[in-house]
C-alpha cells in the first residue's frame with residue numbers, strides 16, 4: 218500500500234459487486250475512507266465486514282441511485298460522519314440487451330436510463346455542494362466503450378453510456394469555469410469479467426436468444442489482447458483519477474478495454490488457418 222488516496226473520503230455507488238467492489242477494495246487499500254452504496258443488501262455488508270477486518274476504513278449504506286430522496290440522505294450522512302467528500306465514483310449500472318430495438322419495452326428503456334443516467338445526474342447534483350465546501354475533489358463516472366461506439370443489441374445501454382460521457386465533459390467544464398477544484402472524468406471499460414454479463418437479458422419472448430453472454434468467450438474474439446479484463450484493471454484506472462497523480466486531468470475519457478476501441482487484430486492462429 219502506497220497511500221495514493223490517503224486522507225480522502227470516497228463514495229462508490231454499485232459498490233457491492235464487480236467493478237464497484239474492486240474500487241472499494243483498492244481505494245481503501247490506498248488509504249481512503251470509503252462509503253460503498255448499493256441496492257444489494259447482502260453483498261455490500263459482507264464486503265465491508267471483510268475489509269474492516271483487514272483494518273480498512275469502509276462502511277456500507279443501502280442506496281437506490283434512482284431515488285433523489287435517498288441521495289439527499291446519503292450525502293448528509295457522509296457530511297455528518299466524515300465532514301467532507303473528496304471522491305465521487307458514479308459506478309452503479311445495468312445493461313439490458315435485446316435482439317432488436319423493436320423488442321425493447323419502454324419500461325426497460327426507462328429503467329436502464331433511470332439507473333445509468335438519472336443516477337449519475339443525481340450523484341453530481343447532490344455531491345457537488347459537499348465537495349465544493351472543502352475545496353475540490355474528483356468525480357469519476359463509469360461509462361463504457363459502448364458509450365464511444367455503437368453496439369448491436371445494446372442500443373439503449375449505449376445511449377445511456379454515451380450520455381454519461383458528455384455529461385462528464387460538461388460538468389468538467391462547469392467546474393473548471395467556476396474554479397472549484399473539482400475534476401470530472403469518465404471511465405470506459407471494455408469486456409470485464411463481472412456478474413453483469415450473467416444479468417444482461419438478450420432475448421425477447423419467442424426469439425430463442427435468452428442465453429447470458431459469456432465475457433471470456435466474447436473477449437477472445439473481440440479484444441485485441443485476447444482476453445476479458447478483470448474488475449481490478451478498471452479499479453486501477455479509477456485510483457489514478459481519484460488520486461492527485463491526475464491533478465491536471467479533467468474532461469477526459471479513460472478507455473480500459475484491451476484494445477477494442479483502437480481497432481482489430483488478426484490472430485496468428487487464425488491467420489495460419
Ligand code: NAD
Pocket residue numbers: 230231232233234235236237254255256257280281282283308309310311312332359360361362405406407408409410411412413414416
Ligand atoms: P455488476 O452487476 O457486477 O455491478 C453493478 C452493481 O450496481 C451491482 O452491485 C448492482 O446491485 C448495482 N446496482 C444496480 N442497480 C442499482 C441501483 N438502482 N442503485 C444502486 N445500485 C445499483 O456490474 P459491473 O460490471 O461491476 O458494472 C459496474 C459499472 O461498469 C456499470 O455502470 C456498467 O455499466 C459498467 N461497465 C461494465 C462493463 C463490464 O464488462 N463488466 C463494461 C463497461 C461498463
